[in-house]
Amino acid sequence: MSTTPAYVHETFPAGLQQDGAPDERTEAWMQTVAQGFNAEAPTAAASRRRAAWLVEEGAVLRAVHPVEGREGVDGLGRPVATFVRTEGSVNLGGPELVPTRMITSVTVRPAHRRRGILRAMMEAELQDAVDAGAPLALLTVTEGSIYQRFGFGTAVRSRSVTVDTGPRFALHRQPAGRVESVDGAWLEPRIGALFERFHARTIGSVTRRAGWSRYFVESDGETRARGVRAAVHLDDAGAIDGYVAYTAKGEFEARELEVHELVAGSDDAYLGLWQHLAAIDLAATASLEAAPLNGPLQFALVDQRVVRTTEVYDDLWARVLDPVAVLRSRGYGPLARAAGLELRLRVRDVLGHAEGVFAVRPHADGVDAERVEGGAQLELDVSDLGSLLFGNAATTLAAAGRIDELEPGAVALADGLFAVPGGAYFQSHF
Numbered sequence: 001m002s003t004t005p006a007y008v009h010e011t012f013p014a015g016l017q018q019d020g021a022p023d024e025r026t027e028a029w030m031q032t033v034a035q036g037f038n039a040e041a042p043t044a045a046a047s048r049r050r051a052a053w054l055v056e057e058g059a060v061l062r063a064v065h066p067v068e069g070r071e072g073v074d075g076l077g078r079p080v081a082t083f084v085r086t087e088g089s090v091n092l093g094g095p096e097l098v099p100t101r102m103i104t105s106v107t108v109r110p111a112h113r114r115r116g117i118l119r120a121m122m123e124a125e126l127q128d129a130v131d132a133g134a135p136l137a138l139l140t141v142t143e144g145s146i147y148q149r150f151g152f153g154t155a156v157r158s159r160s161v162t163v164d165t166g167p168r169f170a171l172h173r174q175p176a177g178r179v180e181s182v183d184g185a186w187l188e189p190r191i192g193a194l195f196e197r198f199h200a201r202t203i204g205s206v207t208r209r210a211g212w213s214r215y216f217v218e219s220d221g222e223t224r225a226r227g228v229r230a231a232v233h234l235d236d237a238g239a240i241d242g243y244v245a246y247t248a249k250g251e252f253e254a255r256e257l258e259v260h261e262l263v264a265g266s267d268d269a270y271l272g273l274w275q276h277l278a279a280i281d282l283a284a285t286a287s288l289e290a291a292p293l294n295g296p297l298q299f300a301l302v303d304q305r306v307v308r309t310t311e312v313y314d315d316l317w318a319r320v321l322d323p324v325a326v327l328r329s330r331g332y333g334p335l336a337r338a339a340g341l342e343l344r345l346r347v348r349d350v351l352g353h354a355e356g357v358f359a360v361r362p363h364a365d366g367v368d369a370e371r372v373e374g375g376a377q378l379e380l381d382v383s384d385l386g387s388l389l390f391g392n393a394a395t396t397l398a399a400a401g402r403i404d405e406l407e408p409g410a411v412a413l414a415d416g417l418f419a420v421p422g423g424a425y426f427q428s429h430f
């Protein structure tokens with residue numbers, strides 16, 4: 001269904017007035033986003049800060065208004081639908097980070113739902129991304145059933161964990177380096193550079209959006225949260241290679257640590273920072289919402305049950321727009337490259353962008369990927385290509401009835417080519 005002619009779609013860059021306040025349409029857009037997610041309406045100070053972040057990252061906003069009655073019943077002229085995209089990169093294990101579009105803040109007001117407004121915004125965005133040469137689009141979802149129809153597939157699954165930081169927490173081996181508590185205000189401006197190190201070494205990692213460390217900010221948008229504590233890991237040479245930011249909650253003697261972020265640029269930093277959390281007195285547990293599904297912490301512990309998984313969820317979704325570009329820029333393991341194997345995939349795409357048969361051949365000097373005429377060994381929807389790229393096993397997708405094996409052995413071949421040892425992980429939710 002396409003959008004009815006009763007709506008007008010607008011696309012504009014997030015903007016500020018001379019005094020730093022959001023411009024009128026950016027402010028109206030932000031108020032609608034808050035309403036769409038049932039969140040508190042942003043105060044003037046919070047609006048200024050969020051708008052500044054949007055401008056910093058070159059955000060392009062979409063807003064939809066009714067042609068008739070644009071000013072709304074309350075006369076405030078707020079849009080009935082919102083959508084934003086920023087440009088970023090994702091680590092797919094290749095020599096370079098892969099450029100991507102990041103989509104978020106999609107809302108349609110209740111009175112205007114199920115009339116095709118989301119579809120119209122999404123189709124326009126994906127076409128714009130193709131025209132601009134973007135190979136990939138990413139988003140995170142509020143509901144699992146919305147975005148497959150647009151070609152998005154589950155890319156990275158995450159889990160929430162609660163770690164018992166009492167005496168049961170003991171590592172097999174002492175990580176190298178040391179951890180020091182630091183002031184949050186000192187850390188905040190250094191976080192971006194530290195994150196880049198994590199981004200460069202972690203398959204699945206996505207650009208960290210401006211303002212991601214908003215946990216340092218009180219809800220009035222101005223005051224630095226006094227409750228946020230931070231620590232950094234220093235390697236043996238004294239260089240900082242990871243950080244953790246957390247808040248202690250609950251009763252004085254049995255506090256729980258809510259970990260906002262634990263970002264490690266090395267394995268020692270990862271274990272060292274967890275060990276630091278466990279060493280904090282008067283706290284019984286530490287909880288992290290976006291932990292890797294298969295991270296090393298459990299194996300590093302003497303008692304693996306110290307880590308309790310409280311939730312597993314689909315986190316990042318990927319939409320391939322240019323299969324040749326993503327297959328070429330993705331990394332492949334040394335065994336796949338040494339074997340010089342070729343896989344030919346037939347991709348179905350109802351929107352047409354990624355439709356066709358594509359061959360990929362990793363080899364010792366790089367990767368060949370091209371569109372070919374036929375001879376496909378596997379057939380799959382573009383949403384499942386998004387899943388494969390991030391290391392979700394072809395065997396699992398075939399067992400789920402999502403991939404058709406056209407030539408015996410092709411599923412196993414895809415498993416070998418697309419495997420991500422340790423699993424893809426991202427923690428810059430957007």
Ligand SMILES: CC(=O)SCCNC(=O)CCNC(=O)[C@H](O)C(C)(C)COP(=O)(O)OP(=O)(O)OC[C@H]1O[C@@H](n2cnc3c(N)ncnc32)[C@H](O)[C@@H]1OP(=O)(O)O
Pocket residue numbers: 001036037103104105106107108109112113114115116117118119120139140141142143145146149
């Ligand atoms: C990336 C993000 O920002 S995720 C956040 C998504 N936003 C929210 O959850 C906020 C609350 N919800 C909303 O604002 C709206 O209900 C939206 C944005 C989810 C949907 O907007 P609408 O304009 O109603 O969607 P639209 O009418 O274009 O529907 C497009 C298709 O998606 C389907 N769809 C829409 N919403 C849902 C849903 N919640 N669950 C399942 N399917 C859905 C429709 O049936 C339609 O299918 P079809 O075109 O294949 O027949």
